[in-house]
Amino acid sequence: MSHAELDQTAKSILIENDQGGYTIPTKGLYPYQWNWDSVFVALGFATFDQDRAWREVEMLFEGQWRDGMVPHILFRKDDPSYFPGPSVWGTDGGPIPSSGHSQPPVAATVIRDLVNADPSGKALERAAGLLPNLMNWHRWYLTYRDPKGQGVLAVIHPWESGRDNLPDWDEALRAVEVKDIGPYERKDTSHVDPAMRPHKEDYDRYLSIMAACRSVDWDPAEVARTCPFFVADPGVTFIFLRANRDLLALAEQLGKAEEAEEIRGWISRMEAGARTLWHEDLKAHVGVDQRSGKMTDGISSAAFLAPYAGLTGAETLGALQTHFDRIAGKVRYLMPSYDPDHQSYEPLRYWRGPVWAMINYMIARGFAEAGDQLRAEKLRADTADLIATSGFAEYFSPETGVGAGGGTFSWTAAIWLAWASPSHSQQAA
Numbered sequence: 331m332s333h334a335e336l337d338q339t340a341k342s343i344l345i346e347n348d349q350g351g352y353t354i355p356t357k358g359l360y361p362y363q364w365n366w367d368s369v370f371v372a373l374g375f376a377t378f379d380q381d382r383a384w385r386e387v388e389m390l391f392e393g394q395w396r397d398g399m400v401p402h403i404l405f406r407k408d409d410p411s412y413f414p415g416p417s418v419w420g421t422d423g424g425p426i427p428s429s430g431h432s433q434p435p436v437a438a439t440v441i442r443d444l445v446n447a448d449p450s451g452k453a454l455e456r457a458a459g460l461l462p463n464l465m466n467w468h469r470w471y472l473t474y475r476d477p478k479g480q481g482v483l484a485v486i487h488p489w490e491s492g493r494d495n496l497p498d499w500d501e502a503l504r505a506v507e508v509k510d511i512g513p514y515e516r517k518d519t520s521h522v523d524p525a526m527r528p529h530k531e532d533y534d535r536y537l538s539i540m541a542a543c544r545s546v547d548w549d550p551a552e553v554a555r556t557c558p559f560f561v562a563d564p565g566v567t568f569i570f571l572r573a574n575r576d577l578l579a580l581a582e583q584l585g586k587a588e589e590a591e592e593i594r595g596w597i598s599r600m601e602a603g604a605r606t607l608w609h610e611d612l613k614a615h616v617g618v619d620q621r622s623g624k625m626t627d628g629i630s631s632a633a634f635l636a637p638y639a640g641l642t643g644a645e646t647l648g649a650l651q652t653h654f655d656r657i658a659g660k661v662r663y664l665m666p667s668y669d670p671d672h673q674s675y676e677p678l679r680y681w682r683g684p685v686w687a688m689i690n691y692m693i694a695r696g697f698a699e700a701g702d703q704l705r706a707e708k709l710r711a712d713t714a715d716l717i718a719t720s721g722f723a724e725y726f727s728p729e730t731g732v733g734a735g736g737g738t739f740s741w742t743a744a745i746w747l748a749w750a751s752p753s754h755s756q757q758a759a
């Protein structure tokens with residue numbers, strides 16, 4: 331398929347997965363609105379329909395909870411093809427049935443991109459409408475996912491990280507007692523080869539964490555205090571730090587001095603906190619189990635998001651470039667979601683090795699901003715090759731490039747349109 335044909339296919343995927351203002355990640359496997367999926371999808375829509383891009387993000391914020399949280403899934407209608415659905419979550423925090431935790435907060439960054447892409451000023455007005463929502467969501471993150479004010483964000487569930495079965499969660503997850511779950515039937519493995527999905531032992535614990543949170547009615551302070559899983563995540567932390575920089579720029583552009591001052595405080599806190607995730611022996615940022623105090627022992631693709639978060643000091647950047655080149659020597663396609671030199675790496679199992687297009691996009695953006703165009707371009711070219719060879723898969727093997735997980739995947743299509751496609755620079759909004 332030519333690049334122009336791929337551009338066309340990518341647009342058709344977004345249009346096909348559109349449910350009337352919000353987009354599902356893919357039919358069958360993920361039939362609802364997912365938080366960070368939607369926000370990346372907006373970048374794709376923005377290449378051909380700005381209004382539709384805004385609608386995607388605005389519809390996500392329609393589900394914001396009273397306490398400020400923006401949930402990871404909005405269940406606008408019940409769909410038996412997905413488990414666990416709304417009745418298992420048992421939440422009551424917002425206007426739309428939803429899951430009970432959040433997902434990586436990429437929204438402020440994408441909203442700023444949408445504003446920058448529209449010189450007419452209309453986009454800035456729409457951003458002004460969302461600024462209070464963004465401020466409340468970011469305050470919620472700081473209050474309930476960094477309750478001790480350490481400048482790092484924890485996740486209360488592997489799903490909150492967006493990187494479900496990452497090896498980083500293994501040890502903390504094994505410490506979660508399996509209880510209050512009863513018999514259940516997974517649906518994901520009827521859509522996708524089980525070898526590409528998390529194990530049953532993982533699901534038992536995913537559901538046990540949900541049961542523990544349900545038992546405190548998803549009260550965010552109680553969840554932070556008692557949740558059996560509470561792990562500081564470099565992925566969410568870096569995405570949040572970056573989002574705060576973009577939120578600051580938006581607040582300044584909108585003349586919101588008080589908000590801007592508040593956000594500056596958040597940035598200083600997060601910059602200081604990020605240092606505590608630095609693993610001196612590995613020379614990379616890793617997760618820290620907030621319950622046991624233990625650092626995780628491998629390098630995930632989130633470590634490469636430090637430059638995206640604005641952490642471009644010589645030691646960090648130099649170490650990441652060394653890791654980047656080492657890993658590039660091991661696999662055909664960058665960036666595997668987990669270090670191929672680690673014993674837990676599995677090239678086809680979801681977040682234990684496969685390449686994800688939107689992670690490559692964020693890593694490349696950070697590297698380009700840090701002046702490393704060469705490595706940024708390698709990531710773009712690898713992503714384009716993967717999609718041209720294997721289509722718009724959910725994720726890809728870093729070794730063979732074969733597509734895995736769900737097919738006709740919305741964010742893969744969106745990232746193609748907004749970044750990976752060789753024609754993106756002419757098309758991009």
Ligand code: DGY
Nearest residue numbers: 402413414489494518
């Ligand atoms: C799933 O169901 O696998 C999702 O990733 C949860 O967000």
